[in-house]
Amino acid sequence: MGVVISLEDKPEPGIEALVGLVRGDMERVNAMILSRTGSDVAMIPEVANHLISSGGKRLRPMLTLATANLSGYRGEGHVKLAASVEFMHTATLLHDDVVDESDMRRGKLAARMLWGNEASVLVGDFLLGQAFKMMVEAGSLPALDVLSTAAAVIAEGEVMQLSAAKNTSTTEDEYLAVIRAKTAALFAAACEVGPIVAERPREERAACRSYGMNLGIAFQLVDDALDYGGTAAKLGKNVGDDFREGKITLPVVLSFRRGSEAERAFWTRTLVEGQIGDGDLAEAQAIMRRHRALEDTVERARHYGAMARDALELFPDSPMRRALLEAVDFCIARAH
Numbered sequence: 001m002g003v004v005i006s007l008e009d010k011p012e013p014g015i016e017a018l019v020g021l022v023r024g025d026m027e028r029v030n031a032m033i034l035s036r037t038g039s040d041v042a043m044i045p046e047v048a049n050h051l052i053s054s055g056g057k058r059l060r061p062m063l064t065l066a067t068a069n070l071s072g073y074r075g076e077g078h079v080k081l082a083a084s085v086e087f088m089h090t091a092t093l094l095h096d097d098v099v100d101e102s103d104m105r106r107g108k109l110a111a112r113m114l115w116g117n118e119a120s121v122l123v124g125d126f127l128l129g130q131a132f133k134m135m136v137e138a139g140s141l142p143a144l145d146v147l148s149t150a151a152a153v154i155a156e157g158e159v160m161q162l163s164a165a166k167n168t169s170t171t172e173d174e175y176l177a178v179i180r181a182k183t184a185a186l187f188a189a190a191c192e193v194g195p196i197v198a199e200r201p202r203e204e205r206a207a208c209r210s211y212g213m214n215l216g217i218a219f220q221l222v223d224d225a226l227d228y229g230g231t232a233a234k235l236g237k238n239v240g241d242d243f244r245e246g247k248i249t250l251p252v253v254l255s256f257r258r259g260s261e262a263e264r265a266f267w268t269r270t271l272v273e274g275q276i277g278d279g280d281l282a283e284a285q286a287i288m289r290r291h292r293a294l295e296d297t298v299e300r301a302r303h304y305g306a307m308a309r310d311a312l313e314l315f316p317d318s319p320m321r322r323a324l325l326e327a328v329d330f331c332i333a334r335a336h
Contacts, residue, residue, distance in 0.1 A: 067194025
């Protein structure tokens with residue numbers, strides 16, 4: 001079941017322009033990532049590189065490089081900050097897979113399935129430590145403040161999600177607060193540190209932060225829809241993982257709110273009580289189709305995508321600005 005909103009014959013948006021514009025800096029980021037995963041403790045590079053080399057797009061560090069370029073930055077600090085952002089992201093993935101008991105990540109076995117939960121958590125901690133070292137080396141106290149604050153907010157978001165798990169009374173506002181913290185906070189910080197190191201005025205920092213925050217919310221909402229309406233290839237994990245883990249995501253919130261008494265009883269049995277049998281994922285998808293929950297989740301993502309695009313109106317037209325706008329379209333087009 002795909003989440004198809006538009007049947008217009010348009011080329012699928014991509015991030016090729018963004019990748020091309022930051023290629024030189026990204027090569028330096030990748031070299032730094034490889035050098036900073038080195039350790040005399042053999043298991044650390046093994047676990048870290050299993051995930052780091054598993055084919056992620058590295059969108060978040062590219063956004064740091066892009067917003068630094070957009071802001072006219074000419075120094076070296078953005079490379080270390082971009083590597084810090086990727087290490088923060090990788091650490092949260094290692095930790096998330098333990099908390100969620102996930103088997104797959106980016107189409108491969110999760111690190112915890114190969115090395116165990118303890119190693120995944122501890123290597124995630126090592127990567128966070130390396131991230132903070134590089135932030136300090138970048139030499140910008142305001143950038144360190146933004147990224148360290150984001151690290152705390154992300155952890156709060158994870159705890160908020162734990163509280164919302166299996167709670168069918170979660171409202172749309174409560175759920176959006178979770179993803180604003182858990183996912184969008186790192187997008188926002190990654191974008192804000194670019195104009196910070198370029199020492200641009202406050203309004204440009206705020207514009208880049210708004211772009212990242214709204215892009216991050218749109219990105220997560222599309223992921224939520226793909227968990228029920230996508231493919232394992234697009235997700236990099238098994239379709240229905242959120243359902244099996246009892247996660248309350250926006251498609252569930254909408255389906256529960258709009259559903260019949262019998263449909264609400266289904267969500268209570270499967271997500272709250274954990275009694276999931278053969279055919280229940282298909283039934284969950286059927287309920288979502290009846291109530292247009294996936295389409296409306298993607299429509300919410302479009303709304304936040306539009307706000308991300310508006311945030312960049314502050315900047316004059318340039319190849320980098322156009323590439324950042326295309327990145328918004330790419331994030332939402334994954335739902336097709």
